[in-house]
Structures are given as structure tokens and as C-alpha cells.
Amino acid sequence: MRFFIWFENLDRRILYLLVVATLFYPLMRPLGLPVGLSETTQVAYDTIERLQPGDIALLSPSYTPGTIAENLPQTVVFARHLMKRGVRIVGVATRPDAAMFNDQVLKTWAPVYGYEYGRDYVVLPFMAGDESYIISMGRVPFSELHPVDFYGNSTVGTVVDDIKTVYDIDCVVDMLTGDSLTWYIRQLNASFGTVVTGGSTAVGVPGLMVYYASGQLSGLLGGLKGAAEYEVLANTPGTAASGMDAQSLSHLLIVFFVLIGNVAYLARRKAAEQ
Amino acid sequence: MFHKEQIPILISLTAGAIMIFDFFVKQATIANMASQALKWNIIIAAFATALGGANLLRIHSRRISRRTARWHLSVLLVASMVIYAAVGVTQGPQGVNYQFLWQNLFSPLSATMFSLNAFFIASAAVRAFRIRTIQAAILMVCAFAVMIGNTGVGVALWDGFPKSGQWVMNIVNVAGMRGIVIGAALGAMGISLRVILGLERGHLSGVE
Amino acid sequence: MQLIAGRLTHLVWFVIFTASLSFYIKRGRRIAELPIRRVAGLDALDEAIGRATEMGMGVHYTMGLQDFEAQTFASFEILRYTAGLTAKMDVPLIVSNYRPQVHPVTEEVVRGAYVLAGKPDAYQADNVRFLSDQQLAYASGVVGILERERIAANLMFGNFYAESLIFAEVGQKMGCIQVTGTANTHQLPFFTAVCDYCLIGEELYAAGAYLSRNPVQVGSLMAQDVGKLLALLFITVGTVLSSFGQKWLTDLVKK
16 A cells, blocks of 8 residues: 555656656667557558659658657658659648758668659748648649749749649648648648648547548558558658557556556555545 | 638638649649649748737737836847747758757747646646546546556556556547547538638728 | 539538537527536636735746647647646746747737736746757756746647657656646656646647637537537448448548
8 A cells, every 4th residue: 555655756856767767778678579550550551652653742751850750750750651653742841840851851862762853852841820821822823933943043944834723733732830730731631632641640640630631631650650650561661660668668658557557546546445 | 702602712712612622632733733732732831920920029019119017028038039030931950050949949848838748737636536436436446457558557566457448548548539530521521611602701990 | 613623522521610610609698608618627726826826936837849730729828728727826936838820929929918817027038938949959948847846737838749748757756736738748657657637639629619618618618529420421421332332422522
């Protein structure tokens, strides 16, 4: 009983310390746990597989640097798969940081897949306006909306020229923390039938499952696990799979604490009744 | 009162009507007006950033000049803001120094803030998941199914763990979420219509 | 002028909703007297501000990562009510803003509430603060306010994302009474688990009607209920028809 009372009054900092330990240990010594395969990841993979060489995809990393642990591996794995398929990529930015992520990811992987800037991919600057910006994509000519790229050069002569209307966009791939995937679904999928897929931080997945179930969202990578699953599927090894061990152990720690907490709670309640 | 209430209402009504018409009908003039309105929105949002910066400068300059409590933090804030803005304006976000600041200062600081969630989720879960009622017990069982199903250990132990986790997410979660989403969407529609028609005045000060 | 393909159902839905909205609003006072189910979170606002008054501490209000969208407009109603109460009770109110474009409107709402409460001089412009339009920089600003400014009540109504749990846990650690509300489904679990009260989804949009009993707002609630009944009807009939292989209703709503 004394243990349970001690546990119930446990300083939260001890719990935090244990979380740090469970995160660090597997990063130092990987355990090699299996990652599994979710249905939503498989559907996202199949969506990209259906694209043909020369098709155009919007790559939209709509997150802040805070969530790079989950969203950046998703961006990398999608970008690499798109490049493998020969799909032309237009990097758009609904957040100021997004253009930096596009620049970082596309510049890194373009030489590997023989992609040439302008012809095969382009990085566009941040556009303010949030959902209004997405609405604009469907109503304002794309080249008029984006006369210059992230580097300040004209977009004339680049892949942007080939987006005459919204129907020239074959797929939108949005990685997010926030609402941007819902904007794309509402404004482009619901209005013009554009195919939308992407990845979300794990916490956003339950809310987005509604759109997946209705068929408006063609697959979804859920957090780091989704990225790890995709890395295995697309045979593009990256950082996500190695981070999964740390995530698994910290989940187990929380489950363990919740269980012990409940045993302590029930024991205390029984003692009080007696 | 006129300029504080009637003009904003008139602008909302005009812009709202244009966007609604443009959503339903194919008409070149309306489409052009909607496209202009959207561009204006993007431009105004961009200019508002400067407004926000001015507000920050006003508050913190006053704190520094009055030497209020923790005024040295205000000095740090103003200095960081001025340096970051100066580098951004002169070099653009693709500049070497801007990229350096973004990658080595801003990104790690943001990631640190976000990573606090790992600890807070742990402490919140331990506090919140107590089997006080039958509903709380169901909640905990669902949480277990999803969490264990998302771990490598769960996958390794039994393939039923990930399957049950996915079942909870695909069926139970979606059913509940749809109810909330439909209710919230109708609420959002109601409030949006009230704003467009000038019936919603919570955002208008109502005073001179 | 030609109707865009695939928008017929949207148009019918829009017309029905607008018609029921104007019908109920026109019924005026009779509608305003209709009972609205109790929303504990809104009743708790008075308690939270009362507690801050007794403790001689402040109230913090955030609308989350707001832009000019429905949740923000709903939150303005609650902010106006809160600011009116804090003005009457002489409790300091700190409002932290994320979007620079929303900031001046927030200032006006708070100032207006102070003027209407007869305390224009008590309004302090420096207490309505724009912090940052970067999510986690904003989060650290709010955490700083909660930890340093002697806050007894932390009120969070609007659009929240990953920062919600950070705010809620820090508020809990500082011993604040926390009343929250959001329509962001992914943040609801955190608010319900950690905070004292939470408005779920549409409850946030009903706040204006609940607090003011204004006939327009209550009428709008009635129109929402009509919409909900119609949605329920379509879902039930559609499910039954689809189960028996009948797709005509599904095809009809796609028009």
C-alpha cells in the first residue's frame, strides 16, 4: 500500500527523466523492432505509384521546425518516391518555413535522381493567406499567383508554366501540423477532384481519419510510424525507421505507468471503502 | 460609430457575397472579383506582420525605457527581432546568414518547445487515465489498443495489436469524429453567415 | 450565368440553411426565450474570474493560432464577455495574440468591453499582446505569461494545435482554473484530460447565444439544429439505401 501511495504522489520530474531514458537508449543502441504496415500508409504509397512520369505533384510541407522529428522524414520519403516515379514536383509553402524545407529536401535529393531545377522541380516562396491561398490555387492562374520562385527568379520557363488550371495538378502531397490538409481537401479535392494525400503528426491522425474514410484523402502517413512504414514500402531507407524504437519504448513506458497508476488508484479506493 | 460598425459590415457583406456567388456560378466578372479579393487577402495578411512587429516593439521599448520587471528579457527580444528582420530583409530567406540563423537557432529552439509534449503527454496520461467510471475504462482500453498497436513491441508480439489499434482508429474514432465535425461545420456555417450578413458583432468594438 | 457542376447539393443546402436562419431570427423574442441546454464550461467563466478576483491575481485569454475564421469569431464573443467581467471586477486581463491581423480587432473588442463596463481608464493596451506568428515561439510566450504574471484563470477558446497540451499542462502546474473550447478534434483529448472545463466543437459556436441570449444568435442555433436533423436524416436514409445496393441518393448528392 505504501508503494501505491508513493506512486500516486510521484514527482512528475521522475516520470520525465524516465521518458528521456527510454528515448535515448534505443537511439544509442537500436533494438531493430519491426515497424508493421498501416492501411493508410499503403494507400498513400499506392496513390504515388499510380502517378505517371511527367505528372505534376504539389509538395507542401506545412509544418514548423518544431515538428521536424515527425514531418521531415515524411517529406523526404514522399519526395524521393515522387522522384523515383519521375513525377515533376512544385514545392509550395503555406507557412514561412515550408519553402526552407522544400529547398532543403529537394536540393538534397534532386542530384541523386537526376532532377534539374526548373524543368523537373521548382521551389516557390511562402504565400500568406492560409486557406485563401489554397482557394486561389483553384481560381487564379498558377503562374499569376507565382510570378517568381523562392530564389527571386521568374517562374517563366519552369514546370509552373504547365499548370494552366488546377486540373493540371495531378496530386497534392501535404505534410502538416495544423489544418492545411483539410484546406486542400475542402478547396481542391471537394471542388475540383484533385487527389490529396500526405502525412500528419500522430496527434492529428484521428481528426483526419474522417476524410480518409470518406475517400477524400488518398492515404495518410501517421507520425513517425507512417514515415517508417513508407520507407520500408518504397525501399528508401531513412531516419524514420531508426527513430521508431525510441517511440515504441516511450509508449510502453506510458502504458506501464497508466497501468500501475490504476492499480494504485483501485487499491487506495478499496482501502478507503474498508 | 458608422466607421467602426457599418463600414466593416459593408465590406464583409460585399466580400462574402462575391465569394459565395463565385463558389456556385460560372461568371467571368464575379470570378475576376473573387480572384482580386483573394489576392488582397494575401497582401493584407503579409502587411499585418509588420503591424504585429510594431506592436511588439511598442510594448517592449516601453518596458525597457521604464525599466519594469525583467526588462532585460525585453532587450533580448527586441535585439533578436531586429537582427532576424534585418538579415531577412537584406538577404531574403535564401541568404546564407538567414539560413544559418534558421537552422542553428530557430529550428532547435522550436523543436525543443515541441518536444515538451513528449513529457506533458506522459504526465497527462498518467493523471487522466483513471478507471473511475465504465466510460473511463472503455477510453483506457481504446488508448491501450492504439498505443500498443503503434509500438514495434506490439507488432512483434501479436499481429492482433496493430489490427485492433487500427480498428479503433478507423471505426470507433471516425464515428465519434464525424458527429463532432458535422456539428462544428454547421456551427461554423451559422457564424460565417452571421458575419457576412452583419448579424454577428462580437468582433466589432461597438464604441467610438 | 451557369451553375458550376457538382455544386447543386451545396446550393440547396445553403438555401435551406439560410432560409431557416432568417425564419428563426425573424421570430425574435419568442426564440430568445427558448431553453438552451446547460454548457458547464460557459457557466464556469464567472467562477474562474471570481476566483482570480478573490486571489488578487490575473486572467489570461488566448484564441490559439487564430485567423479570421469561424472559431475566432466565436471566441471574440467569449472574449467580449470575459473582458466585461474582468473590467467590472478590476481583475487584470492579459490577452495573447498569434496572428498580427487579428491583434487590432482583439484590442478593439477588449477596449470596447471596458468602455461598455464603464471602466475605460482600466483598459491597459499593453495587456493585449501580439507574441509571434510562429507556433512554438508563440507557445513559449504564453508559457512565459502563465509562469511569470500571477495568473489564476487560464481561458483558451479557439483554434489550437500542438501547443494546446503545453498551455494546459503549464496552466495546471501553476494551479490555474482552466476553461477551454475548440472545434479542433485533434486537440479535444488534451483539453478534456487536463483542463477543468472544455467546450466541445459546436458548443464553442453556441457560446455567443448562450452568454447573450440575443435573438439573432439563438435563432442561428435553431437553424443549426435544423441542419443537424437534415444531416441525420440523410445519413440514416443513405446508409440504409447503400446497404441494399441503392446508390441513387449518393449520386444525387454528388450533383
